[in-house]
Amino acid sequence: MREIFEGLPWWVKWVAVPAIALVVFGGLILSVLGFVIGILFKVLLFAALVGGLIYVVRKFMSSSSSRSDW
Template identity: 85%
Template sequence: MREIFAGMPWWVKWVAVPIIALVVFGSVIATVVGFVIGLLFKVLVFVALVGGLIYVVRKFMSNSSSRSDW
């Protein structure tokens, strides 16, 4: 790979090739990034729902045990 770029100007390696890669693979990159962000959002929603459920169950259990003490 180094032999291919050895005679090329610096802007070919650092500007033209990345731009071509973004044009060719841009939709694939966008799909992967969108999938990862969607997955992280779903994980956060799951954690929030489980945390809320645990909070409600603990609150209910502590209230029911304190009522039986009366």
């Protein structure tokens, strides 16, 4: 692979080839990125909802047990 790029100018290696790769694989990269961000968002949402549920249940349990002491 190194022999292929040896005689070419620097801008071909560092500008043109990555630009062509982005044009060809841009849709694939964006869809994978969107999928990963969507999964991360769903995991964070799940963790927040479970944490909120645990908080509400503990708050309710402590308040109901303090009421039964009366």
